[in-house]
């Protein structure tokens with residue numbers, strides 16, 4: 507066990523993560539490959555990361571005993587999702603190095619604070635208004651409609667969002683949300699979506715992956731494609747520069763993903779950020795010489811950050827629980843993995859979730875290959891085989 511603040515934390519030490527989902531599982535895999543022990547804290551007794559970790563603390567995120575056990579086991583602590591209570595991170599930070607900091611997580615978990623941060627950093631977002639009171643609702647200007655009403659907190663994968671065309675629909679939607687704090691965002695005509703993942707060290711050094719092009723279906727990421735030819739250079743560079751400003755503005759330490767909307771006129775607006783590795787960066791495990799999860803380990807441990815180099819074009823296909831129900835049977839049926847794995851350059855990741863459910867992220871496929879064309883052809887075959 508190292509003393510608090512004693513960096514770098516070298517292999518042989520134990521790295522802790524709050525959250526036991528698939529992102530925590532892939533963090534644990536990366537840490538273990540480098541010779542670290544891992545400890546996961548998650549309220550679920552049977553979590554994807556808990557299953558592969560050396561230690562699994564089964565407790566609520568705000569439970570002081572659970573947090574004390576984590577601090578006792580781990581030499582440093584990170585998080586795999588943004589809805590961990592910020593006070594829990596503050597509590598842990600008294601005893602151990604914690605990254606990202608509670609202050610950054612607190613901003614990322616509240617769309618109102620997040621958009622204010624983007625604006626402070628000079629990065630434009632979609633036109634929006636805050637709705638916390640009936641008076642603010644009544645004062646909404648017409649140009650924000652049609653729009654999307656998003657709850658300020660706890661939204662993910664399109665949950666907590668309602669599309670509204672008229673003022674009457676807006677009023678109804680806000681009431682349906684329970685009149686919780688929300689933002690109303692103007693519905694923009696998107697040319698495409700992209701994201702940038704970067705890692706920032708304690709010394710302020712930033713390394714980043716290339717901008718990724720993302721396709722969402724029903725508010726959930728479906729496909730990520732990464733190749734220099736799939737978006738204008740100016741858009742890719744603009745996204746990288748904005749992501750860096752946002753990370754610097756937070757004094758951020760750790761891996762950060764920033765999502766953007768590219769509009770038809772070539773302009774770019776920021777959508778949201780995730781203070782952790784991101785679904786759109788899973789391809790980095792096979793297509794880059796350092797993955798987003800290894801960079802999370804390195805930033806947490808205070809190790810040097812290697813600038814990533816992508817060595818293969820890549821396409822990532824998310825595997826949602828729906829794929830287990832394509833045969834029409836009521837019981838889940840495993841997708842045709844043998845046929846999919848017969849394709850070249852296919853990398854299958856399943857997260858060890860026992861119960862497939864529609865909309866649930868069960869795993870992903872990454873496809874790599876010599877050319878973007880060959881990767882696209884294999885990805886479309888894989889998608890067809892999966893139904």
Ligand code: ADP
Nearest residue numbers: 632654661662663664665691692693694722725
């Ligand atoms: P989540 O936190 O659920 O990922 P997002 O705010 O990223 O929520 O929205 C999910 C998806 O909905 C986006 O990736 C995009 O496809 C669509 N979307 C969100 N906001 C807008 C908008 N203002 N205009 C057009 N599409 C949007």
Ligand code: MG
Nearest residue numbers: 663765777778
């Ligand atoms: Mg999103």
